[in-house]
C-alpha cells in the first residue's frame with residue numbers, strides 16, 4: 001500500500017512496507033539513535049517525490065556531517081544508483097528513541113550543512129524522523145527542507 005503525504009502543492013509517496021522496514025531497523029537500535037539516507041525519484045516537475053529505498057551508512061556517527069569528509073563510499077554509491085536505476089539521494093532519516101518526531105536545532109543545522117555540502121547537490125532534502133520504542137514504531141513525520149526551514153508534510 002502506498003502512503004501519500006502532502007505539503008502545499010508537493011506530494012511525497014512511500015510504500016508502507018518500506019516505512020515499516022525503516023521503523024524495524026530503528027526499533028532494533030533502540031535506545032540508541034540510528035539513521036541513514038533516503039533514495040528515490042522525482043516526477044511531475046519535481047513536485048512529486050517517490051521514496052523508493054534507503055541506505056544504511058557503514059558507520060553511524062550522528063549528524064551533522066558533510067559527505068565528502070566523513071563517508072568515502074557513499075558518494076560512489078549515489079552515483080552508481082543514479083547510473084543503474086536513475087535514483088537520487090533525496091534526504092535523511094533517523095530515529096528519536098522514546099522521543100517525539102519534532103526536529104531539534106541540531107537536526108536543522110545538519111540539514112543546512114547537507115545543502116551547503118559540495119558533494120551532494122540538493123536544494124530540498126527530505127528529513128524523516130521516526131519516534132520509536134524498543135517495541136514499536138510510535139510515530140513518524142516527513143519534513144521538507146527549504147531555505148533553512150523544515151516544513152512537515154501532513
Ligand SMILES: [Zn+2]
Pocket residue numbers: 094095096103104107129
Ligand atoms: Zn533528531
